[in-house]
Amino acid sequence: xxxxxxxxxxGLYKAFGPKVxxxxxxxDVGVAESMVVIGGSGTGKSVLLKCVxxxxxxxxxxxxxxxxxxxxxxxxxxxxxxxxxxxxxQGAALFDSLAVWENVAFGLIRxxxxxxxxxxxxxxxNLASVGLRPEVGxxxxxxxxxxMKKRVALARAVATKPEIIFFDEPTTGLDPIMSDVIDKxxxxxxxxxxxxxxxxxxxxxxxxxxxxxxxxxxxxxxxxQGPVAGIDRSGNxxxxxxxxxxxxxxxxxxxxx
Amino acid sequence: MNPLATLGRVFIGFMxxxxxxxxxxxxxxxxxxxxxxxxxLIGRQMLDIGYFSLxxxxxxxxxxxxxxxxxxxxxxxxxxxxxxxxxxVVLSMTRELGPVIAGxxxxxxxxxxxxxxxxxxxxTEQIDALSTLATNPFKYxxxxxxxxxxxxxxxxxxxxxxxxVFGGYLVGVxxxxxxxxxxLKRTFDFLEFIDVFSGLVKAGAFGFIISLMGCYHGYHSxxxxxxxxxxxxxxVVSASILLLVFNYGITEIFFAxx
Ligand SMILES: Nc1ncnc2c1ncn2[C@@H]1O[C@H](COP(=O)(O)OP(=O)(O)O)[C@@H](O)[C@H]1O
Ligand SMILES: [Mg+2]
Numbered sequence: 001x002x003x004x005x006x007x008x009x010x011g012l013y014k015a016f017g018p019k020v021x022x023x024x025x026x027x028d029v030g031v032a033e034s035m036v037v038i039g040g041s042g043t044g045k046s047v048l049l050k051c052v053x054x055x056x057x058x059x060x061x062x063x064x065x066x067x068x069x070x071x072x073x074x075x076x077x078x079x080x081x082x083x084x085x086x087x088x089x090q091g092a093a094l095f096d097s098l099a100v101w102e103n104v105a106f107g108l109i110r111x112x113x114x115x116x117x118x119x120x121x122x123x124x125x126n127l128a129s130v131g132l133r134p135e136v137g138x139x140x141x142x143x144x145x146x147x148m149k150k151r152v153a154l155a156r157a158v159a160t161k162p163e164i165i166f167f168d169e170p171t172t173g174l175d176p177i178m179s180d181v182i183d184k185x186x187x188x189x190x191x192x193x194x195x196x197x198x199x200x201x202x203x204x205x206x207x208x209x210x211x212x213x214x215x216x217x218x219x220x221x222x223x224x225q226g227p228v229a230g231i232d233r234s235g236n237x238x239x240x241x242x243x244x245x246x247x248x249x250x251x252x253x254x255x256x257x
Numbered sequence: 258m259n260p261l262a263t264l265g266r267v268f269i270g271f272m273x274x275x276x277x278x279x280x281x282x283x284x285x286x287x288x289x290x291x292x293x294x295x296x297x298l299i300g301r302q303m304l305d306i307g308y309f310s311l312x313x314x315x316x317x318x319x320x321x322x323x324x325x326x327x328x329x330x331x332x333x334x335x336x337x338x339x340x341x342x343x344x345x346v347v348l349s350m351t352r353e354l355g356p357v358i359a360g361x362x363x364x365x366x367x368x369x370x371x372x373x374x375x376x377x378x379x380x381t382e383q384i385d386a387l388s389t390l391a392t393n394p395f396k397y398x399x400x401x402x403x404x405x406x407x408x409x410x411x412x413x414x415x416x417x418x419x420x421x422v423f424g425g426y427l428v429g430v431x432x433x434x435x436x437x438x439x440x441l442k443r444t445f446d447f448l449e450f451i452d453v454f455s456g457l458v459k460a461g462a463f464g465f466i467i468s469l470m471g472c473y474h475g476y477h478s479x480x481x482x483x484x485x486x487x488x489x490x491x492x493v494v495s496a497s498i499l500l501l502v503f504n505y506g507i508t509e510i511f512f513a514x515x
Pocket of ligand 2: 047
C-alpha cells in the first residue's frame with residue numbers, strides 16, 4: 001500500500017471578491033507530524049485551515065485527507081471526514097449557552113453518541129488534563145479568563161480523540177507563562193493521541209516548542225518549509241525577517257491598506 | 258450616475274438576496290423534515306417564543322380589542338348599527354389583528370434576539386465550531402427555531418384572539434353599556450370557523466417568516482458587533498415587511514375561496 005501524507009494540499013486558490021488570499025498553495029503534513037504555519041497577520045492562515053475543514057469553499061485546487069480528495073465531496077461524506085478533525089479556534093469559540101463541561105462533551109454527545117453521564121465524566125477528565133478543576137466544568141464560558149477559555153477549547157478539541165488537530169493561534173493574547181502552559185499542553189495532547197497537528201502562529205517561541213516542521217505563508221504561497229531546527233539557517237530572507245521581527249526587509253507591511 | 262445602471266444594480270442586488278434567502282429556506286426546511294431532531298432545543302425555543310411572549314402579546318391584544326370596540330362604535334353609531342360592534346370586534350381580531358399584532362410583537366422580540374444570538378455565534382466562530390464538532394448548524398440552530406416559530410405563533414394567536422375579544426367585551430359592557438349576554442351572543446352568532454382558521458394559517462406563516470429572517474440575518478452577519486447590530490435591525494424590519502405582504506397575500510387567497 002502506498003503511503004499517503006495525512007493532509008496533502010495542492011494548488012489551493014481562494015479569493016474573496018477581487019482579493020486573492022491563497023494563490024496556489026502547496027503543503028503536505030505527514031502522519032503524526034506537527035506542522036506549524038507561520039506568517040504575518042492577514043496572510044490567510046486561518047483561511048487555509050477553514051478551507052481544509054470545509055468551512056470555506058476554495059475556488060480551485062486539491063485537498064486530500066488520507067489520500068482522499070475532499071473538495072467537491074457530497075456534504076454527508078464530508079461530515080464523516082470532519083469527524084477526524086479537532087479544531088482550536090483563534091477566539092476559543094466556546095458555546096456560551098452551554099456550561100463548560102457541556103462544551104467539552106459536545107462532540108462526544110453529538111458525534112459519538114456517548115450518553116450524558118459518561119460524557120460528563122470524560123469531559124471532567126479532559127478538563128483535568130488541561131489543569132482545570134471539576135468545579136470549572138459547571139461554570140459558563142463567560143465566567144472564564146482568556147487563558148482558561150483557551151484551555152477549555154483545547155480540551156474540547158481533543159475530547160473526541162481526533163486524528164488531526166488544528167490550532168489557530170493558540171497562544172495569541174496570552175501572557176508568556178500561560179503561553180508556555182498552552183504550548184506544553186498541545187505537545188502533550190498531540191503526543192498522547194498520536195495525532196497529526198497543523199498549527200498556526202506568529203509567536204516564534206511557541207512555534208519552536210510545538211513544531212516538528214515549519215512552513216511560512218506569504219502572499220498566498222508557502223515560500224519556505226523545513227524542520228524547526230533549521231529555521232535559523234533557512235537562508236530565506238523572508239523567514240529571517242519574520243523570525244527576527246524586523247520592520248525592514250523583503251516583506252513590506254502594508255501600513256496603508 | 259447613470260440612473261438605468263443604478264436601477265439595474267438595485268435589481269440585481271435584490272435578485273441576489275432573494276436567491277440567497279430561497280436557498281437558505283430550502284436547506285433549512287429540508288433539515289426540518291429529516292432526522293435527527295433535537296427535542297430539547299425545539300422545546301427551549303417554543304418556551305421562548307410561546308410562553309415568554311404571552312405578556313407582550315396579551316397586553317397589546319387587550320388594548321387592541323378595547324380600542325376596536327370604541328372605534329367601531331363611533332363608526333356604526335353614525336348609521337345606527339351599534340349592535341354590530343361585537344361582531345366587528347371578533348371578526349377583526351380573529352381574521353386580522355390577532356395575527357398581525359402578535360406577529361409584529363414577536364418579530365420585535367424574537368426576530369431580534371434570534372438574529373443577535375446567531376449573529377454573535379457567527380462572528381465569534383461558534384457556528385464554525387459546531388461544524389467541526391460534527392453538528393450541522395442548520396439542524397442545531399435553524400431547524401428548532403423554524404419549527405418553534407411555525408407551531409407557537411398559532412397558539413399565541415388563539416390567546417391573542419381570546420384576550421382581544423375580551424377587551425372588546427370590557428369596553429362594550431362597561432363603557433358602552435351593552436347587555437353582557439347580548440354582546441356575547443353577537444360575538445359568537447356570526448363567527449365562522451374560517452375566520453379563526455384563516456387567522457391561524459396567517460399566524461403559522463408569520464411565525465415561520467419571523468424565525469427565518471432572524472436565522473437568515475444572524476447566520477449571514479459579518480463584521481463584529483456592528484454587523485450583529487445590523488443583522489438584528491434587518492431581521493426585524495424584513496420580518497415586519499414580509500409579514501404584512503404575506504398578510505395581504507393570505508387574506509386574498511381566503512377572500513377568493515369565500
Ligand atoms: N469571510 C471572509 N470574507 C472576506 N474576507 C475574508 C474572510 N475571511 C478572511 N478574509 C480576508 O482574508 C485575509 C486573510 O484572513 P485570515 O486568514 O483570517 O488571516 P490570518 O493569517 O491573520 O489568520 C484577510 O485579509 C481577511 O480580510
Ligand atoms: Mg487568523
